[in-house]
Amino acid sequence: MSAQSVGSSPRRGGGYGRVTGHQEYLADIKLPDMLHVKLVTLDVARARINSIDVSEAESLPGVAFVMTAADLPDPMPRFGPQFQDRPVIADGETKYHGEPVAAVAAETKDAAEEGARRVKVDYEKLEGGIFNVTDALAPDAVLVQDPSLRGDSPFAQTNVIDEKRFGWGDIEAQESDLVVEDNFQFPMVTHFAIEPHGFMAAPTGDGIEIWSTIQHPYLLQKIMAKMLQLPLSKVRVHAPDPGGGFGGKQIPKFEPLVAFMALRAGRPVRLVLTLDETFQQVRRSSAEIRIRAGFTSEGALTFMDVETNFLVGAYVDIADRVVSKSSYAAAGPYRIPAVKIIGRTIVSHTTPSTAFRGFGIPQIGWARESLIDEAALQLGMDRLEIRLLNLARYKEAFIPMEEADGDWEQTVRTAAKRIGWGDPLPPNRGRGIAVGLKSGPTTGLSYSTVRLLYDGSAMVYAGTSDMGQGARTIFAQIASDELGVPVEQISVVMGDTAVVPYDQQTSASRSSVLMGTAVQRACFDIQGKVRAMAAELYGVDEAAIKIDSGNLLLPDRDVAIVDAMQQALAPLGGEVIGNGEMRKQKDPNHPLGGTAAFFEFNCTASEVEVDMETGHVTLVKHVTVGDVGRSLNPQQVTAQDDGAAIQGLGHTLMEHYIFDDEGRIRNIGAIDYRILTSMDLPLEMHSESIENADGPGPYGIKGVSEGSLLVTAPAVAAAVREATGVLIRDLPLTPQRVWEALQEAKDGS
Amino acid sequence: MNPFQYARPATVAEAVALLEEHGPDARLLAGGTDLVIELRNHWVEPKLVIDLKHIPELAPAITQRKGFLSISAGTVMTDIAEDERVQHHLPALVEAAVVVGSVQIRARATMAGNICNGSPAADTAPPLLVYDAVVVVAGPAGTRRVAVNDFIVGPGKTDLQRGELVTAIELPIPDRPYGAAYTRLTRRRGTDLASITLCAGVDAAGAARIAFGSVGPRAFLVEDESGLLGDPGIRIEDKVEPLDKMFELASPSLKSLRASPDYRLAMLRVLGARALETALGRLTKELVG
């Protein structure tokens, strides 16, 4: 078929609002008569709440009421996507620095803030807070979660939520010429979406309306309906386009709290977090990884043994899924006879970790790729060659029930060429290369409705959240090609559960593939209906009419779908409605509950220059190449890839939470938590796509948007290692850390 | 932010009177880039905020007088960085002014405010020390001039007394060929608070001085007594000892988030040597040109 819009880069859907300030984000919405909410938090991680005195706060002019655990149903309602462990508000004990203990509702923001300062919390700091893996696993460790919440888990009396074991072959039975082993760490980092999280709720008499910066409105709807014992039809979720999500906005946080407050007030309430507060609510899981691998003298992998302890925070959120999904792919895209993988989900008295671009893979990939470099060094092999040697080839089964779904060798060779692998290097320069692999969604369910309107324009309804990835544009492009309607005449409606049909979620780079297919099928549905109408109109046999890019091919002539529709619907007008559904079924035999819809495969290569006196790393050149199947919108794909790469450079070079001994985050906010600015970019940067149209989505696409940050850290660290000779096992590679490693090497030699 | 009263004096005398009356209950609003954060976080809770922006005597102005440049208290970093006379005579000050925050911050932050906050990390402090700046202070007893080295006292502390405010900063134009350079240590290239601020100055007679901040309670000015540092004939590798001596006063905080004491001390040496080299290069250029 000759697609016109797909493969081009029309202006972004929603772009006009974004460049004029008219785009309505959550905090831009004002509800009539709304109350403003301010949270009350303690400057401590783990504390027992003895009592909360709200009288002074409630007596302030403008303060409506203060909500505490005492005002909520008993037992405290709890929720979560995997475990029902998160309370609506802290109940008797705080479990992380920044967990709210009370919330003040007031007529103005000023009054809410003042009220929050006047709430008197009598609390005592509890000893034994768990802030790292070692403390969490100590035999006498304080239990972060009440065992009564843990059901019949065999680990209920520990801080381990679950232990995942995957693998194949017998690692002990393999013969190796070389075995390498090492330990790596990945710190806690936060999403830092420029839009802080926000939540609103308004009672509707027999139900509730909720507004949230959420990525998964239908999950929120389900959780709220259950908690408030309302039918789904009485819980309406509005999800305005998030101002950046990166995974941090997938899972409900304070929506239940604002809902209970709105019900109590009988009025709308709004809670918009500050950036500082947001810092305390979402982060990426930190990890400690022990990894061991065997090789033949030629460099072929004989086995891999990976054990990862993920420190996930006070409530599990979606972290246990992060652990299982990333652990399953821990051995990477390699052909390995025997693999043993253990991944542990460990709770602690820290900010609950959640989904974050890459979903656990950056942590494990950091260790694995660094270890492969060590093996290459010891074997005297080129670091590119050792990867090419072990890389699974096209269609090769490399993990049980999964096969390589792309020409990964082509991807790696393209990246190597781009970085100038093997070219001579000036002093203090080095290069690194790494490969990363992430499973796409394992299950999915997306519905779409498309309305072809009488004037030839169209509306697409899709429950995806467009948080910057450009889903609106993609869906409009698909509908444009299938219906022959110009992209500018298509409106994409999202973010309202009362209007838009169900979508499971916006995550795992799924939307183009899954929702894209649903949109395409809805268009097919319209095509079928118009074909039937045309058959009658022109007196042709339906089967004799073919359809190609917006046209009906009649035996004697072509008619645009739009024209046929208009003729058929005249004189009353009206529209043709199509529905599409895309289901990726569960597979009960698969350890993850389903095969990967696709893999995001990426090869990242970096060249750096290190200032040997200060430890500063300058990124001379940074290359990422992803296997995308097909680039539906090349401009957006590049923007996603560049963005992911730069985010990866953040956790590689400068991002991390810094804690004090008591589990308080010391670098909350934008002053001392550094991310890259426009002045910190690589001097040269390339994001490229391999396009073999071999993906499962429309026109052969695969998902994109995470690949470019999967293995940023090991690629850059390998470059630093080549430049300096020092191996660093913890991130980020701050000037101070690089300098310290250089000093150590000097002292040691 | 707590409620407060807001006053807009039209003259320095009025501002002084308000300051004298309200003492610690009053805060001055100049650039506001620090004050607004302090107010929002309740680090300060003044009853009165005195906006200096409507006082003509303090309005942004850089004036050349006999032998010195006078920079009014209302002058922002952007003005300083863009002024050709400052660029020509005091390049190290420009280097410091252009790294204060972002473009947006530099359009608001005043140099007087930078010094009055008493932050040990103030970027402009080291060049002001090296260039022997003089702070002009107005108060109930009239106007006095204080050497910047005496004006800066400690973290959050200056020589300002009750009722006093800074009206200008005067910078002598070097009366001899002079090389000076400013540099800093940060965690990223983009805007950042410095873990070290450092300025080196040398003249043709070989007199060298280094001012450095962010590694102790205040920015320090140290003269080179060895006479070696300012000698362009001596290789930088042979200046390690006298250079180390310059930094004896450094006492970097153990608690800092930005860099460890060991790293800061080591970097003082590195940055000191680099700034010195740049300063010597500039001096040579002046002598030749």
Added chain:
Amino acid sequence: MNETLTIRTTINGRKRTIDVAVNHTLLDVLRDDIDLTGTKECCVVGECGACTVIVDGRPMNSCLMLAVEIDGKEVTTVEGLELDGELSALQAAFLDESAAQCGFCIPGQLMSATALLAENPDPSVEEVQEGLAGNLCRCAGYEQITKAVLAAAKGVPR
């Protein structure tokens, strides 16, 4: 109670007389009092630039200004960039280069870029990066944003 002051100011070309609380920032007043919500709030410490507006020709962080400070001054926000319903060259270039992803940082980026081009109509890549270093973009569209600013500067027709 908050003390208020009546100020006279010009916002996006329109003269206004407004009563503002003296302890409210310009950002508060723009977003909450006069419904110009295009200016965004994020860090409120002058680091992210999401709140950038142009005051008398210079870009400033509205989160670090008291609203009373715009008395007698001219303020431009993102809502004031369109002229007679036409996107400014920068706005159009941002669209064409796909520089706006989630879009949340974009109003601030546009204001810094507008001020930059007014001052320096033909900037180099480095000057653009420097000029926008006070505007964080977590979608990290820095390359696209820089391209858009350069394209707008060159007046490259779409």
